[in-house]
Amino acid sequence: MTSKDSFFILYNKWSYFDHYRKSKLHIRKGGFFTMKITFLGTGTSQGVPVIACNCEVCLSPDRKNNRLRTSILVELADKTIVVDSGPDFRYQLLREQVKDLDAVLFTHEHKDHIAGLDDIRPFNYLLQKVIDVYATDRVQTALKREFYYIFADTKYHGLPQINLHTVTNGENFLIGENTIISFEVMHHLLPITGYRIGDFTYITDAKTIPDQSFEVIKGTKVLVINALQKEPHISHFTLSEAIAFAEKVGAETTYITHISHNLGLHEEVEKELPANIRLAYDGLKIEL
Numbered sequence: 001m002t003s004k005d006s007f008f009i010l011y012n013k014w015s016y017f018d019h020y021r022k023s024k025l026h027i028r029k030g031g032f033f034t035m036k037i038t039f040l041g042t043g044t045s046q047g048v049p050v051i052a053c054n055c056e057v058c059l060s061p062d063r064k065n066n067r068l069r070t071s072i073l074v075e076l077a078d079k080t081i082v083v084d085s086g087p088d089f090r091y092q093l094l095r096e097q098v099k100d101l102d103a104v105l106f107t108h109e110h111k112d113h114i115a116g117l118d119d120i121r122p123f124n125y126l127l128q129k130v131i132d133v134y135a136t137d138r139v140q141t142a143l144k145r146e147f148y149y150i151f152a153d154t155k156y157h158g159l160p161q162i163n164l165h166t167v168t169n170g171e172n173f174l175i176g177e178n179t180i181i182s183f184e185v186m187h188h189l190l191p192i193t194g195y196r197i198g199d200f201t202y203i204t205d206a207k208t209i210p211d212q213s214f215e216v217i218k219g220t221k222v223l224v225i226n227a228l229q230k231e232p233h234i235s236h237f238t239l240s241e242a243i244a245f246a247e248k249v250g251a252e253t254t255y256i257t258h259i260s261h262n263l264g265l266h267e268e269v270e271k272e273l274p275a276n277i278r279l280a281y282d283g284l285k286i287e288l
Helices: 004-031 089-095 117-127 136-146 209-216 239-249 266-270
Strands: 035-042 071-076 080-083 103-105 130-134 161-166 172-175 177-189 190-197 200-202 222-226 254-255 277-279 286-288
Touching: 004 103, 035 089, 117 130, 130 136, 130 172, 136 161, 161 172, 190 209, 209 239, 222 239, 239 254, 266 277
Parallel strands: 080 103, 103 130, 130 161, 200 222, 222 254, 254 277
Antiparallel strands: 035 071, 035 286, 071 080, 172 177, 177 190, 190 200
């Protein structure tokens, strides 16, 4: 490596950390919010548009009808977290110019929620730190199967570096100074982990929500809940079911995510919703 190469590596790292420092100062100095949420993706497992589909949603020029696989970025004063890392994870992070990551929280083990885990590697290198990963025992088993090389006894240079933490639904844990409340919802017969951070609650892939989990959710100011389509589905809320649950919770604002092309055009569906319920879209940012 030449001295010129060394200079550019050091310069690029300095630029990276300077951008990161300024972004954190922006959150701390604002004084008006304690967290910033970015919807990295709001689509279902196939995304929207769906490959080879010629429906009006998939052909729509409105970018709000383009939905990558579901994931969110949560920026707190002292930590940056993502919930789920699907197959679009790399592009989502590039699109939003994400410069820091401390932890990944997983809701469940389906491929549209875990497939992008390998793309945490640049943060290992640039930040020189290990990324904390939080998941239930069952999800950890799936991660170890799908990403066996990360957990192999013999490791090689360039592997993702993670610290694995066990989530027990119904129990709380800390990430930095932030209390994360976990709870269980059901994706037909599959338990899914929902998360509450302060006045923000995030639920995806739910079909039923137990009463004990509702007790955790109620009182939240901002709720994110899934709605696949308007027609009945065995493992996902329909739009009407999501609206009914949102009204039961009574959050100030509810955002709908994990949306299929079958739900309809974003602009048209928005007109059907109560005033405090909105469709999320990729790139949407909210502040609490």
